[in-house]
Amino acid sequence: MRDRNFLIENNAKPIWHPMAHPAEMRAQPPRIIMKGDGAHVTDIDGRSVLDAVGGLWNVNLGYSCDPIKKAIADQLTALPYYSGFRGTTTGPSIELAYELTEWFSPEGMVRVFFTSGGSDSVETALRLARQYWKIRGQSDRTKFLALKKAYHGTHFGGASVNGNANFRRNYEPLLPGVFHCPAPWTYRNPFNETDPAKLAQLCAAAMEDEIAFQGADTIAAFIMEPVLGAGGVIVPPDNFMKLAREICDRHGILMIADEVVTGFGRTGAWSGSRLWGVKPDMMTIAKAITSGYFPLGATLIGEKVAETFETDATSFGSIGHGYTYSGHPVGCAAGLAALAETRRLRVDENAAVRGKELAAALDGLKSKHTLVGDIRCKGLMAAIELVADRDSKKIVDKKLMAKVADAAYDSGVMLRVSGNNIILSPPLILSATDVTRIVDGIGAGLSAAA
Known part of the structure; x- marks a missing residue:
């Protein structure tokens, strides 16, 4: 690697960074992170900080998971790559697909389509949803429903079902036939309703109204995050996802659960769907599938969808979709090791316990700092919304x-800022002491701002 001076001199010059204005990055270059250990990262100046961002929602197992590193090294030696397109496959991809269908069998998932990440997984789910209805002879079912404030990635399909203008406006016009319903967000909603159960009913009614207006026989699928992540950690009322599932069933609409963030324990359950007691028709996963150690994702397919494809006798059932790195053997080896460690460490249980500690401590901050408007937590995903009044x-x-x-x-403490929200998504190996350090760091930040 080039020396320190070279890295500093060229920081933000040849790179355009995601989700940032190039001019702002050049004027205020980003921090250069050089090392990671446990739940901490170290920058180019040798300063170690607790990573309350968890990379980007994904480093659930921290930066020192030797079993994943060894699995990657061993697979690189054995077979660094081979294609998963028709005619060939690899051992790690077969094994990981089996493990994933076992892991998510309570959600009813029976098949796996590998991708390179979350945006790929969402794109795949949207395409398969349209294809499903063509196989079923209902080719008018092309539209999608989603929630406002939702985030579903950066491909044109994912950006189209995104419910936040910040991720849409610069790339419009996007995919036609996408319609957004109010998010069940008690702090800000068009109904001025603060009671969670009532708000869930109002949002469900709005969804029903949109379906009636569009025509149920024109809608392919409804997609939602079980907990809305990048939109500000919006935790739906307990009954909302079940209501949405019932509406989809009533109108014959597929349900896609975007579990890219919520999969593998972050909410305190192994999936957001399991947390709310819902079986979707498809699920999208990525991020923690390798704890961020290798780019990998997957679209998981439920039995109804799988059976429709696999019993088709026409060309409509042929999947004309895929990625060069679908089922990458090194990524799948990393995924197998990550799942084994995730299960062994029971990070879902730790996320639930540490999440309650974090929520209580953040509530204490709210009583001390008038800048804090709202606190939202579920497991180890949290948002602190700051307001001027x-x-x-x-x-x-x-x-x-x-x-x-x-x-x-x-x-x-490393924090992530999104709009007027401080977003927290630390590694799921967090300790009680780490929780205290995170809250103390946020308190120092709020005091400085005040």
């Missing part, structure tokens, strides 16, 4: 958010 809920500007993040970093 609690009564009006006016959001703060990004300069103040940057000040909070910088001060927290100086105190030893």
Whole structure:
């Protein structure tokens, strides 16, 4: 690797960074992270900080998981790559597909289509949903329903079902035939409803109304995150996902659960669907499938969809879709090791316990800092929404958010800022002491901003 001076001199110059303005990055270059150990990362200046971001929702097992590293090294020696397209496959992909169908059998998943990440997985699910209805002879079913504030990736399909204008406007026009329903968000919603159960009913009614307007026989699928992540960790009322499932069943609409963030224990359950007691027709997974050690994802297919494809006798059942790295043997080897460690460490249980500690501590921050408008937590995914005024809920500007993040970093904690939200998604190996450190770091940031 080039020396320190070279890296600093060229920081943000040849790279355009995701989700950032190139000019802003050049004016304020990003932090250069050089090492990781446990739940901590170290920057180019040798400063170690607790990573409350978990990479990007994905480093569930921290940065020191030797079994994953060994699995990657061993597979690189044995077979660094081979294609999973028709005619060939690899041992690790067969084994991981089997493990995933076992892992997600309570959700009813029976088949696996491998991808390179979350956006690929969502794109695959959307395409398979349309194809499913062509096989069934209902080719008018091409539309999609999604929630406002939802995030489903960056491909044109995923961006189209995204419910946040920040991820859409610069790339419009997007996929036609996508319609968004109100998110069940008690802090901000068009109904001014704060009671979770009532809000769930109102949002479900709005979904029913949209279906009636569009025509149920024109809708292929409804997609939702069991807990909305990038939109601000919006935790739906307990009954909302079940209501949505019932609506989909009533109108013959497929349900896609986007579990890219919520899969593998982050909510305190092995999946968000399992948390809410729902069996979707398809699920999208990625991120923690390898704990971020290798780019890998998958679309999981339920029995109804699988049977339709596998009993088809026409050309409509042929899957004309895939990625060069679908079922990459090194990625699948990493996934097998990650799943084994995820299960052995019972990170779902740790996320549930640490999540309750985190929620309680963050509530304490709210009582001390008037900048805090709302706290939202489920397991080890959380958001602290900052407002200039609690009564009006006016959001703060990004300069103040940057000040909070910088001060927290100086105190030893890496935070992620999204709009007026501080987003927390730390590794699921977090300790009680780590929770205290994160909250102390946020407190230091809020004090500096105030």
